Amino acid sequence: MSQIQYLARIQFDFGAIASLGDEIARLGLKRPLLVTDAGVAEAGILQRVLEAARPSEPVVYDGTTENPTERSLLDCMEIWNDRGCDGVIALGGGSPIDLAKAVALLSSHGGSLVDYNVKRGGSERIGKVSRQIAIPTAAGTGAEVGRACVMSLLDGSKCVAVNLNMVADVVICDPELTLSLPPRLTAATGIDALSHGIETYCSPMENPPAAAIALDAVRRAARWLPVAVQEGNNREARREMMMAALMGGMCLQKSLGGAHAMATPLGELHLHHGTLIGILLPHVLRFNAGHADLAYADLRGAANLPEDAELHAWLTDFVSGLGLPTRLAELGVAAGVLPGIADKASKDHLARTNPRPAGPEDYLTMLRDAL
């Protein structure tokens, strides 16, 4: 049985941010809380977004950390209550967007985040949450159309809350906001977008609309990511990459595979997600070769490769061509941690939709090859 779902209202274009004031009014928000991080504020993007929000004057929280924490969530809830906020605006990458979802959840449902942990069945209790507007500042995760938030609890453990009711009411994608993203971050986030298209397309889960979107995301990212990295001010490249990231987020309902199954536990070492994916995915593509032939043929076509090209070899060159590392050792990963990572990866729910079944030994082999 395939379950297919599409949600979220998306405004997409250069200058789309100008619609923020209208969207705030349309949602009837009197005092929205804007959740962002210091980097976005320093880049001057926050200021431009606050101007676009007028006449609304959002309350700003810019303390989001790279992996959002329950500490930040509690700070946001204190602001929410003190200032009488009635909706949340997420501005940034995956972290502020996840944090904003948690704020929308607790402000409407009360309790603690752990009460809604998907692993304990708590996510099923999530009903309509507070109003949310998501504004991505990078072309990568596609979290702007996501239904989940991943947070580190005070005890250090990870908590994931997932429910369709947590999808943002409005998404504003303005490629203008990504023009100032430095090459390294453009490359690392862009590889994540590309990987969403590749891994969801190879997933055995049946969802033809998601597959069609995934393949087009691969086509755009394969062509335009190198341009966006080399020419940050190339508007067409920025636009195409933001669309590729959005489409990558839209097809995640088809689920991912081995690269993301390994990136999740490795991420707990505070390594950049996209950078990890760029290192891991070629090894997963080599491992899966021969187990998803039709998908591989379509992916070669989307990446404009000859019929006999090896996807994993192409991707390795593609990643290094972007100036990204191709070995885990370059990120300071030590061989000793790999067995534990391999074990966690094989148990990750994303491992279930890798086209070739893989056990701890398989993941350990891939990780050692990637070291």
Place this chain on the structure above:
Amino acid sequence: MSQIQYLARIQFDFGAIASLGDEIARLGLKRPLLVTDAGVAEAGILQRVLEAARPSEPVVYDGTTENPTERSLLDCMEIWNDRGCDGVIALGGGSPIDLAKAVALLSSHGGSLVDYNVKRGGSERIGKVSRQIAIPTAAGTGAEVGRACVMSLLDGSKCVAVNLNMVADVVICDPELTLSLPPRLTAATGIDALSHGIETYCSPMENPPAAAIALDAVRRAARWLPVAVQEGNNREARREMMMAALMGGMCLQKSLGGAHAMATPLGELHLHHGTLIGILLPHVLRFNAGHADLAYADLRGAANLPEDAELHAWLTDFVSGLGLPTRLAELGVAAGVLPGIADKASKDHLARTNPRPAGPEDYLTMLRDAL
């Protein structure tokens, strides 16, 4: 600015209808009103659906006419009120699905349908409507994921209400329900699905996810519609066509073009929509040739045609090969009505997204060529 939106929760597979009872319970419906038509009841499909609804026992209305009327709506509302219904299940083609949307609207908002007429701005006032489950019994309109209902008012005029709040909460697509559809109806509804992919893909409105879905819908319909018509029991063909119809419905947000702009006024003569589209679309494709070259190249690829093939010639052969008429005269359309149809078509909102601008004279030429 491109606005991109996807909605609806879709269960898709052979046997998916078995989930109806659970979905009714999940929505908390105690006494749903099931809206269908006599044909569906006579085909034995209604009985199978009622069995799948257990333990729920929906109240049945099977008086839906081919072009749903306000008369049927008033009858449904009387039943709704007398029996204390709390949600609506649409079973059938576009007509019961549109009627069910109108029931969901009036039962939650009160007033008359005309109060919500999009042409008078009434549709903007539509908020959350009564719960809806949509179950298509043909692979064609894609109305199961639609946001609009088109009804004939008591005074004979057409009323269209459109709002995202009218999208069904749950869609159950079970190809099993289409196995008994006769060849002629399979062909006429299937051509509508194919045309949604073709016209939305040629529309200048920018919506890459919709475009990706549209192209895949064309690929499926071009390959499998002839099989579904020739071998009604071919399960793969029925499944692929139901997916093509669903995808065709999902990409309608990219808007259509000239064929649908002409089919709307012609439909007021009570002619079958899909049959009209099969006659009209080749002439629109010939008119647009040279004004959407990139789209045409992709469509040729999706239909597996040589690079120098003419789309309009291919579609004419495709339509006649399905045993469908290729001339309006075969439907009893008289030359005298064409100028009026051409005038209405040129003013239809769908004419705005035809890739080549067309005026009344252009439409009249196409209509005369199609006569």
